[in-house]
Amino acid sequence: MDKEDIGLLIIGPIFFASILNGVIPEVRYFSDTTPPHISQYYTELVNKCRGHELKWSPTLYQIAKERAEDMKNRMYFAHEDPFTDEVQVEKLAEKYGVGGVGENIFMMQLFNEFWKPAGEQAIIGWLNSPLHSMNTCSIPYNYGAIVCHYNICVFVFAKEVPDRGKK
Numbered sequence: 001m002d003k004e005d006i007g008l009l010i011i012g013p014i015f016f017a018s019i020l021n022g023v024i025p026e027v028r029y030f031s032d033t034t035p036p037h038i039s040q041y042y043t044e045l046v047n048k049c050r051g052h053e054l055k056w057s058p059t060l061y062q063i064a065k066e067r068a069e070d071m072k073n074r075m076y077f078a079h080e081d082p083f084t085d086e087v088q089v090e091k092l093a094e095k096y097g098v099g100g101v102g103e104n105i106f107m108m109q110l111f112n113e114f115w116k117p118a119g120e121q122a123i124i125g126w127l128n129s130p131l132h133s134m135n136t137c138s139i140p141y142n143y144g145a146i147v148c149h150y151n152i153c154v155f156v157f158a159k160e161v162p163d164r165g166k167k
Helices: 003-020 036-047 058-073 088-096 118-127 130-138
Strands: 099-107 143-149 152-160
Touching (some): 036 058, 036 118, 036 143, 058 088, 058 099, 058 143, 058 152, 099 118, 099 130, 118 143, 118 152, 130 152
Antiparallel strands (some): 099 152, 143 152
């Protein structure tokens, strides 16, 4: 048994006991909505694999937030609306005046490493998928934002946004 196993033996029961007693750990990775400053941090992580900088955008943050909340609230996981077949991110982009938009989505499952932040797990998942990795690192988008809402993460990126990436 190595040090990591001992740590899990000690921390694991305490963590689960705290959940059973209604005490939620201070850092909640599997709930709430990613605040803007964490979304900016996730954008900085994505920039480590890119050829050029992706600027964080409050407009794209709002679009990603609306997308993640919509999927969670209406209990679906897809790029298209389950009732209208419209591509939701394009519909929101039009509403906010954003051009050349794209989207990656990620859903955390029970077998995911719940102790790691959802956004970091989503980035790793996207980088390990050839098509998502192309969206994340290769296609010449200039702006982006990542938002996780409970177990759903949305990465919205665009070539042009009205706010020009202002913080």
